[in-house]
Structure formats: C-alpha cells, structure tokens
Amino acid sequence: MQQTQVTTVESYFHRFIRQYPNVQSLAEADLHHLMKVWEGLGYYSRARHLHAAAQEIVSRFHGVFPDNLDDLLSLPGIGRYTAGAILSIAFEKPAPILDGNAVRVLTRVFHITDNIDKAFTQNILWKLAEQILPEKNVRSFNQAVMELGALICKPGKPDCSICPISSICRANELHLQAMIPLRSPRKPVPHYDVTAGIIWRADRFLITLRPPKGLLGGLWEFPGGKVKPGETLETCLKREILEELNLRIHIKSHLVSVGHAYTHFKITLHVFECQCQAGRIRMNPDAATDFQWITASLLDQYAFPGADRKVIVAIQRKHLIRGGPE
DNA sequence: AAACCGGGGCG
DNA sequence: CGCCCAGGTTT
Structure with a gap:
C-alpha cells in the first residue's frame, strides 16, 4: 500500500490474495500475470519487489516469513516502515x-x-x-x-x-x-507531447514490453516516444519506431489524442494508425525488451499503463467486433 | 540529499 | 487544479 490510499488498494488486495494465497504461489507466479493483477495500481516496482521477496523467502528462509529487523530489511521492497509494520502488526514485536x-x-x-x-x-x-x-x-x-x-x-x-x-x-x-x-x-510539472503507433500488419498490430526498471517498468505499450522541439508528430513517430524497433512505417491516420497526468509531468499522447513498411524488428533494449503482434480481442490479456488503456477504448470502439446483446 | 516512481480521491 | 496517500530505490 506504499503511497497509495487503503481504499484504492482494497479490491486489488482481495484479487491478489485469491491469485497468490501464500508465499510459495507468489514465488512461482508468472511475472506478466502478476503485472496484469497489478495493472492500474501504479508504482509497478512494488509488484516486482513482492515477487522477488517471495522467491527469497522460499530460497533463503525455507518459506518461513522472517520476524527480525535485519532479515526483513534485506528483502527487496521492504524498508524501515514496512519492516516495522510487519514486526509490530504481524508479530506483535516492539517496532x-x-x-x-x-x-x-x-x-x-x-x-x-x-x-x-x-x-x-x-x-x-x-x-x-x-x-x-x-x-x-x-x-x-x-x-x-x-x-x-x-x-x-x-x-x-x-x-x-x-x-x-x-x-x-x-x-x-x-x-x-x-x-x-x-x-x-513542489516543483512545477512539465508537459510533453508523446506519440504512439498502432502499427498494423494484416489483422494484427504491434505492442512492445517496457524494460523492467524505470517508468511503467514491465508494462506493455504502443510503441512511440517523446516529441522533440520543432518536430512534427509524424516525424517523431517515424523516428521513434525506427530508433526503438528498426522499423519503417507508413502513417495512415490520426486515431485519438489523450491526456494523462503522472506525478512529475503531464503528457498528451497522440496516437496514429500505421502500416508496417519495411525492416526487421531489432529492439533497442532501452526502449523495449519484447514484442507481440496481437489482435484487438487479446488486448485485455496484457497489462498496460493508464494512458494506453484510454487508447485501447478508442481502438475497441473502432475495430473490435462487439458481441453480446444488441 | 534529491530525484524517481502512478494513479486515484478529495476539497 | 493542487495536495496527499499504511515508502523504497536509485542517483
């Protein structure tokens, strides 16, 4: 719950505990599945740290949760506050x-x-x-x-x-x-224009996996990047896709632009539908560590940032064949 | 010591 | 819109 209000976490907590009822199941969890459970909660390194801590508790402490300060502080994601909370609340120890x-x-x-x-x-x-x-x-x-x-x-x-x-x-x-x-x-929060591409190849489009550390680490996204001074949106998107994935694209049309606020800055995300033109995907590991060509109906299986979730609503409105009642 | 890391609730 | 949240890690 670090830096997140209790009421925000409650529903996540129940789903989390149902998915991973004990330290062994969390240690064995698939990280992508864990990120999907965490999707929308923010501070995604917390999920990664919980996963790593569970693995250490299994391997170093034989599956028994530590009850002393030094061992607790040695686990990833556990600092002075969390160690004190565990000692006092779980073990009734004077911390x-x-x-x-x-x-x-x-x-x-x-x-x-x-x-x-x-x-x-x-x-x-x-x-x-x-x-x-x-x-x-x-x-x-x-x-x-x-x-x-x-x-x-x-x-x-x-x-x-x-x-x-x-x-x-x-x-x-x-x-x-x-x-x-x-x-x-507080320092003033800057605003950035960011582009992203829905890059089509037949009936599928491209999503990429962000590196594990840093902003939105471990989440999937529509590839793109920050607009440089004096650059047009289209030029930016073509440059970013070439730099990050070694792909040349054709920009077909503007899909949607969405605003999103982070803690330290704000963005307007400009999204374009594109066609893959040429090149073989060669990922820049600073930008993407994996990629997938998927159909729109598979979007809900992947964990995306809030801004990309807003884009997905626009995609589904335009491309997804809606079933269910009329 | 300061920067980084999200998203939501609330006045 | 600005502030704050059952903080920890990295620089």
Whole structure:
C-alpha cells in the first residue's frame, strides 16, 4: 500500500490474495500475470519487489516469513516502515512505524515545525516514534496512530473537536494545526507531447514490453516516444519506431489524442494508425525488451499503463467486433 | 540529499 | 487544479 490510499488498494488486495494465497504461489507466479493483477495500481516496482521477496523467502528462509529487523530489511521492497509494520502488526514485536499519517500526528502533537521532507527531521520523527511506543499492544497502538491520522488528524481540516488526544496536542493548544507539518514546495510539472503507433500488419498490430526498471517498468505499450522541439508528430513517430524497433512505417491516420497526468509531468499522447513498411524488428533494449503482434480481442490479456488503456477504448470502439446483446 | 516512481480521491 | 496517500530505490 506504499503511497497509495487503503481504499484504492482494497479490491486489488482481495484479487491478489485469491491469485497468490501464500508465499510459495507468489514465488512461482508468472511475472506478466502478476503485472496484469497489478495493472492500474501504479508504482509497478512494488509488484516486482513482492515477487522477488517471495522467491527469497522460499530460497533463503525455507518459506518461513522472517520476524527480525535485519532479515526483513534485506528483502527487496521492504524498508524501515514496512519492516516495522510487519514486526509490530504481524508479530506483535516492539517496532515503531512512521507513515504519512503518523508523521502528521507526531508533528502536530509535539509541535514540530521543521520541514518533514528533510532527512534530519525524519530522523527526529523516527526517534520520537520509538520513544512513544508502549510496552504492550504495539499492534493496536501503531494502527491506532495511523488511523487517527487518516480519519481525524487529516491534512486539510483536522477534526480536533472529536480528537481523543486533543488535550495533549501542542498544535491544537497553539491553533497551528493548519501550519503543520511543513513540506518542501513542489516543483512545477512539465508537459510533453508523446506519440504512439498502432502499427498494423494484416489483422494484427504491434505492442512492445517496457524494460523492467524505470517508468511503467514491465508494462506493455504502443510503441512511440517523446516529441522533440520543432518536430512534427509524424516525424517523431517515424523516428521513434525506427530508433526503438528498426522499423519503417507508413502513417495512415490520426486515431485519438489523450491526456494523462503522472506525478512529475503531464503528457498528451497522440496516437496514429500505421502500416508496417519495411525492416526487421531489432529492439533497442532501452526502449523495449519484447514484442507481440496481437489482435484487438487479446488486448485485455496484457497489462498496460493508464494512458494506453484510454487508447485501447478508442481502438475497441473502432475495430473490435462487439458481441453480446444488441 | 534529491530525484524517481502512478494513479486515484478529495476539497 | 493542487495536495496527499499504511515508502523504497536509485542517483
């Protein structure tokens, strides 16, 4: 659930646990199938890390989940927070946790006005979380702090009138709830124009697999790329397809343009229907690590980014033979 | 220390 | 539209 609200994860969690009910089944999981289960949730390295961690638990720890800090921290995707959550919630061991909710509660209760994005402040908060840890009921305590932050000590308007610990809260005493916690100012998010091609060959078109690391790692997409200054959309698409796949294409028509927002930038994705003209696919591994020629009816079997999902709706509206009731 | 990594909910 | 979310990894 890292950096993702609980309500967003709930339905994914149930499907995930049904698909992979134990650490052995996750360790043996097909990675593409796992990415399909994760599709739409974001931060796709989490899925890859869970998969790798399950494999290490099977191989290094004989299938038994570790219950000590060092072993937990040695697993991919498990940092200080997740290790503390596992120790305290799963094993009732005395470990502090510090998520976004706990940060808000602690900075307000103890009137900490330092910038919480600084490592220095984070260290102070971790020490504080350690100090306030009770000797018993750590599981309930840690969850209670997070729940207090999620339901009452909210970012915008905290409901201090119904807060069970308002009497010991320094921020409430000083009426400074709205000023705390202090964060670094955000940087402006740039906008990019991006092109993508639906490259047809007979009744099939081309999809490519993004490299495992980096943005949208391990997801399939319609090949293309970022428009350079002074470049037309068509020139960009032909250049990208040549650079990434060594293919020459013929651009037939504009299919759709969709907007999409990421955390650090925004894009407009311009999609064109194309014909494969010449060349034999030779992938640039920085852009694609696999490819498939598929029919429109197979699209739902692959995991795609949100922006490409919007494009797929346009493809299915235009090309897919719709069955079912009239 | 700072940048990177998604998508959704909410005011 | 801007902010934030049961953070971790890479640079």
